[in-house]
Amino acid sequence: MSKLLDIITATDPALRDRSIESFCLDASLKTLFKECEALDQFWRLCPNLYERVRALFFLYAIHRYYLPQKLSQNSVGHIPFSGYTVLLKRRFEEAIDIFLDAQKQQGQSFAISSALAEAYHQLAFQTLANQVRTSVRSVRGNQWMFRIGHPLDHPLRVLPELCEVDPQSKLFPIVKELTPVRMDLSHSGWSDIFFLGMDYPQGAQVLNVSIDLSIRGKDHGEKPKPPIEVYFRIIDEPVLKLTSVDLNATAEITSIYEVFDFAKDYLGLLKAAVIASGIVLPGMESADQPLSELFSRIIKPGHGIELVSKVNGIPKGSRLAVSTNLLASLIAVCMRATGQTESLTGPLTEADRRIVAARAILGEWLGGSGGGWQDSGGIWPGMKLICGVAAQEGDPEFGISKGRLLPDHTILDTEAVSEEHRKLLQDSLVLVHGGMAQDVGPILEMVTEKYLLRLEKEWHARHRATDLFSAIVSNLKKGDISGLGSATEENFFGPIQAIIPWASNTFTESIIQQVKDEFGDDFWGFWMLGGMSGGGMGFIVEPTRKKELQDRLSDIMGATKEKMQKAVPFAMDPVVYDFAINEKGSVAQLLRSENALLPLEYYTQVMPKLLRQEQHQLSQSRKHELSQLGYASRKNPELSGMVHALFDRILPSMEEATKVGDSLEELLKEYGFDPVQHENIRADLRSGKIGLAQNQLAANVEIRDVVKEQVVDATEGLGQSYHDSGMAALRAGEVAVVTLAAGSGSRWTKGAGVVKGINPFCKLSEEHRTFIEVQLAKSRHTAEIVKKSVPHIITTSFMTHTPIERFLQDCNSYDYQGPLYLSLGQSIGLRMVPMIRDLRFAWEELSQQLLDEQAQKVLESERAAFITWAKQCGEGADYRDNLPLQCLHPVGHWYEIPNLFRNGTLKQALAERPQLKHLLVHNIDTLGANLDPALLGYHIQKQKAFTIEVINRGVEDRGGGLAQIDGQVRLVEGLTLPREEIEFDLSYYNSNTFWIDIDMLLDLFSLTRSDLDNDEKVLTEVRKVAARMPTYVTLKEVKKRWGKGQEDIYPIAQFEKLWGDMTALPEATCQYMVVPRFRGQQLKEPAQLDAWLRDGSAAFVENLCTWE
Amino acid sequence: MKITKAVITAASKSQRTLPLQTLVDRDGEEKSVLRIIIEETLRAGIEEICLVICPGDEKSYAKVAGDHAGRLHFVHQKEALGYGHAIQCAQKFVDNDPVLHLVSDHLHVSRSSEGCAQQVVATAIAEKCAVSAVQSTPESALRQFGTVAGRSIRGKNNLYRIDRVVEKPTPTVAEQTLIVPGLRSSHYLCFFGIHVLTPLVFSILEEKLKIAQDPKTITLSDALEELAKREEYLALANLGWRYNIGKKYGLLTAQMALSLSGTDRNEVLSILVELLALREAGVSKSDSLNEIISGQ
Known part of the structure; x- marks a missing residue:
């Protein structure tokens, strides 16, 4: 067995x-x-x-x-x-x-x-x-929504009182819902993941508190208020109007089908709410009736619904479940309006809240997002324990899972936690948003996986987190906020990081340390709000010093962000909140008569469009509304800023727009942008001469896998004589390391423009280390063994040079003893709006990972939106609609080696160390590659220009490899293969680690060491070889940040030349070595980190390093 | 238990003219709606009928009641204070006796030779408790009816013991609390418009109306929900069909239903067939009607 x-x-x-x-x-x-x-x-x-x-x-x-x-x-x-x-x-x-x-x-x-x-x-x-x-x-209460598919069967009706205009003002009444957000005081090891709650209900428990917020400094000392406001009203047009005031988005929907198009615009959440609340039922997804038919049934003929949301400037990534509570709030207001709650106004009953929570889960599933089961806690009042519940007979989950989908909420009243203790918590806790916004999706998967595997360390940590949960609850009840702070901090540094090391980061730990240094014993503890740190966080302090800490945190976070912003992805500037516990939960009120107006921001958003319309095109109720608004803007202080806001919106600051344009032009000039070449590329791209399909080799080229004899197997080590030769060369100082760090590392932060080399990506030997630190630590390690310093060159580009230079200055180059050079890139490209042809090729011709059913629908609708975007912007047009640096791109790593000739780095290195004969060139993220003496010795003895390392292919290794192309053994890029399946016949993957003989390399460029003084000759020869290298068009992701921590990721086109194509030159002498995967694998995405740490890769790398 | 009294509510402003409409009954005779309802109660053995009306409506009702007018007792609901209140207005007439209750905007057609009200009364007498007629109804119609939940009583066909009563539930509430084993998927037991009420119902209504901030919010369902907790209360299903004459085409539908189950069945069927056939053939309506009228 x-x-x-x-x-x-x-x-x-x-x-x-x-x-x-x-x-x-x-x-x-x-x-x-x-x-x-x-x-x-x-x-x-x-x-x-x-x-x-x-x-x-x-x-x-x-x-x-x-x-x-x-x-x-x-x-x-x-x-x-x-x-x-x-x-x-x-x-x-x-x-x-x-x-x-x-x-x-x-x-x-x-x-x-x-x-x-x-x-x-x-x-x-x-x-x-x-x-x-x-x-x-x-879930009982959700089932019927999937059964009903035709508007004529719709069982709900909008309450009659909302369907009639007020006789005096002629305005339809508005239902306004105010909802707090929630904070999780416990963070009990992500136990609120649905699956955990269902498999391990006894361990699923959180202490969830509803809070009001205001942003310090921005809200002019306003008292905290419920951050979420949503509005529902009937309109006299048979359409669904959706407006998100914060995302500056509005839509008029006329067909049922469109309501299910979640990613078409920024209104996916509002659409999900309309569906989950039962107005447009999930069962109607593919119905082709117009919405007017549905509305004439549930409202009356000729009428529609308008839904408006506003979150009062709370930024994304706050870890306060803003989006889930916004969804719940929207669902609540729609349910109230259709008579699905006990009352139209006031707080919700417990039964109502449970239905709203179940519907919010449904809405998140529909929208392809996913929160935890505690996230809609904001609709409940005050403090509550939310716990998993064992499935009982009669539950739909019974016999399938141990727990129920929906948890139980136990409100902690003032008997459980007294008024005094609540106040004490409020007076001690400083809530902040550090500015980082990260995707926590992979973390939730990691947590689930580790739980199911019952990994020892993580399983113990989960038990410890449960103990700490009890301590947090009991300290809160006792009013021991200092004890509560110790427990939350222990939770963060203990169980949470034991389960997910990536929950922490340098930014957070640096801030905690600074606060500790300044506040000493008065700092009672750090508290992580959920998901990952760096966004929403809490600091617990002795109450008399809370104000001081709020002021200081603002400065500390600002300064730390300033220092790290090129190394760590920030979505926005850090903010400090004022908060208050909300003891009401979600509450609605009915705005009638002249008060039935929407918020100021709504009008500033829709007004410009309305002003452009002729009077007769406006609906009756719109005319009445505008007339009421004019009156109210004179009387109502909340609407008094209307005129200014409107002008600001209609005529945005021209100055700012010019400034962005200027700085892009300056950068292009500074980095030697070649406009003539750019126009040629554009013309080729538009004419279809180059493109994704054109990257491919001709179909008649014969591509075959290499045979065993064509590679050297170095996986089990090479002979002693090679090791000795290598050691001798190292001792003689004949070898330098070149780390390629010019690229933007777009997969690492999904195009956030962060410099990957200086990203503190992982804790090794107890400290967060950057990629550059690891690379230097390996050279330091070799230098110690051979007792000879190792020259280390880091290639850079316009994008990475200054940040790396500054960073190395700040850390004194990690006290690296050997010569250290930065080789600045000499080429730059301007990104372009992709050709629709290329987008379609990438999405339709190449194999794509199909997503989960609902997520796939969202993705497809997003892609349709990108096609429209490319059409509107003009295919092949310059991509300028972003920060200047995000519009530029490095032109591929091919240039990084010849740049060593052009910018004088190689000349300088040779001048300082004339005996230098070999280079080890590798990517910044190939962490296992080091100056291995045996590999070096082999390279030296065989006297080839290039000795190239390859690894055994795994399923994730896509992007080409080693092949025989028409009989020539060479590296081939994945994007050039005419059929995808060819790649799967190739045994070896290119790790892009090259051992290079310097003189033979120069010879390939028809240069000698002495020619390096002759700039003109160098430039001419480099251009000649460049002309022989293919130019590839690629699609990359670039992040555009806007609003309060919002981010969009656009596909853009750029071109590049790749170093591996040097192996195709017939005169280049090459040999290929198969090395162990630990040595050759690259870290391309943060999602790889956890496995990298667990599979022994990290330990392998640590062994190669000597830290500063 | 002996049941000789009935209460018919007809005070709602939007419905007060409905009982005055004329239809051709199953026996081929032209009658007012009120008369058809009265005859339904008489088949059930009722002797005295209380009609809850708006003040001033007595004359017109008495007129259309024809030779049954003598059995009628009129009670006024002076203000429009809701359905619960309307029933409560009949408390004096009821005088601690069980009563049959019907609404005046529905007509009922029985599946069997026994009238619908007759069967409800017979069940109430046999079981010695309050009984409501119910009908299995799809969830899309829930917002029109009071809905009950309960379990069927073994060995007694179509009879349920009621646990819960909710007035016009949302499908969500229905799915969570009102599912009755044995019904078709997404169907619920909704009121049919015929009840036998025990005196306790009137006491409960009185209590509820006394403490209610707004009497309009108190419905018969609220009282029956309470009744189910205090005494045995049953539901009798599958009696026949109910027709709401207050809704669009309600009167027409009711007329068709009466005719198709009565003596004029063949005549009405042939009218319908001809109408359909002529419409399909594209002949104008007026022509076809003329032909029908002229008997060609």
């Missing part, structure tokens, strides 16, 4: 909660494969959903973490393309069968295991998502 199956099916918690690592670490390869076979049979037949999911996670973990350690490093395997294709189409079970079959045919290999790991992982999450979806749909 399988031991792992025993763990999965055990009824005894002691056995069931055993971690997978306790078994797998010591198991032999054979045992692990046997376990895999047993687990694979088990999940296919197991009727119990949770056992099935756990078996899938176990299979994933074995293939991802434990098997690769035991497999031979040079086990080459080929992932069947057919399997990969069905994997992308989310047919996971089919993919698993194909991969298992390949494993049977080819034998065990890293490649197949990596593909199996991916398929099991995705299948596990899909199974979980399906379960949550089924539960959301089957």
